[in-house]
Amino acid sequence: MLWRDVRGIILRTVPLVIFLMGWQVASYFTRPIILPSPTAAIGGLAQLAIRDELQFAILTTLTALSLGFATAAIMGTFIGMLIGWFKKAHTALSPYVYALGSSPSFVFIPIIILWFGIGFEARLVYVIFASIIPVIINVMHGVRYIESELIELAKSLGASQLQMLRHIVLGGATTFLIAGLRLGLVRAFTATILSEMFFRLEGVGGLLSKYSSVFRTPEIFGLIVVIISLSQVALGVIKLVERRLLKWKPQIT
């Protein structure tokens, strides 16, 4: 490890330490039900972990998130390629894609509950629905910005439309696809937690809802930290995917 890396880690730890110290100090002057100390929050989490409640909740949340987001990523790439590649499809469909993309997805929650209930399927549908649009939009853009020279190359080799999509269009859109995956993941995570809080109580979001209703503040704070950590893990996975898909690019950092 280089000194530069070590220094980076130290610099990034400083704000966290200051924050935790400030939190600890502030909690001395506040009633625990309003602001519990960081140690109390960790204690609350430990309580949940001892009863296996936390592990099970995390597993439930990650299952819905990964299944829903993977489906959205694959379907979104496919749909985005088709809409981006076929001019008529783009003219006909892109305004509706943008309209859906710029409206809050939670307005569809009542309909999703009506159609799919409040169980696992409903959560899955909501996660897919919320996260597929940014993937579609980005892939669509990526396809439209592919270098015309590469398309001409494939033509000169007598490629069919299907071969063109597979060998040229898909690869050419990866940079945009990654951007779409990042945006989509944030939405998918939000949708997962939201649906756990407002459909049937499940997963980490369900725990948060449950302990909120009985004013168990230490658990609430502990769960918030868990949720933030999970989002970082998810983004880490995207980083790995990015490194794998874009290793052909010059100077990727």
Place this chain on the structure above:
Amino acid sequence: MIDIIDVTKSFLSVDNSRLQVLLQVNFHVNRGEFFTILGPNGCGKTTLLKIIHGLLAPDSGSVLIQGRPVSLRDKTRSFMFQSLNLVPWKTVWDNIALPLVLMGQNKSEIKEKINKIIEFMGLNGFEKHYPHQLSGGMQQKVAIARALVTDPQILLMDEPLSALDAYTREVLQDEILQIIEKRGLTVLYVTHSVDEALLLSDRICILTPRPARIKDIVAIDLPKPRRVSLKNTQEFSRLRKIIWDKLFS
């Protein structure tokens, strides 16, 4: 082998007027011949070459390859682009494999052919590199390998060496000469370099500025096999002057 008959082409320009690019171009290229199209920048050389490959359709006139209308499905021709057009996310190996994959050949067949061409072009050890990791000259070799891997009879080359430095350019001119001798290819070559045209060609077709028409077709009877050192001979200088005069008269 190749007949270009009365080919005329115009484009719609930005102000919606017609821009005449090619006007009634006629010529015939023999089997095994190195035929160069020489003309000033922007005269329509590339357009003509793309029409011959079938990438663009002429407004009128036709292109016949061995008596049949040209088609992109026909794999006896390879087209080399000025900008090389290597696929940046494919390795050297996958770039060379692309024409064969698109033809639907099976894996073992592809492997055998690529190994052969990589050996032939001296690209061993670079199979797993991506295009951006290679020098300009190496990228050029990959593009040549990709063009040759389908074992074509006709090679269409659009200023393939124009992006290289003078030294690499001469090295590759020699290399191209050797490849073509070894393989007995028919070549249609586009360039604006008189020296390159003289060194490589059996015949040079000189085009006028836009709209391009054929000004003259000159046979180059320099002895073969030719090497870059030929550029220093008196005969070469004499021919250079003749071509220059025709190009700018």
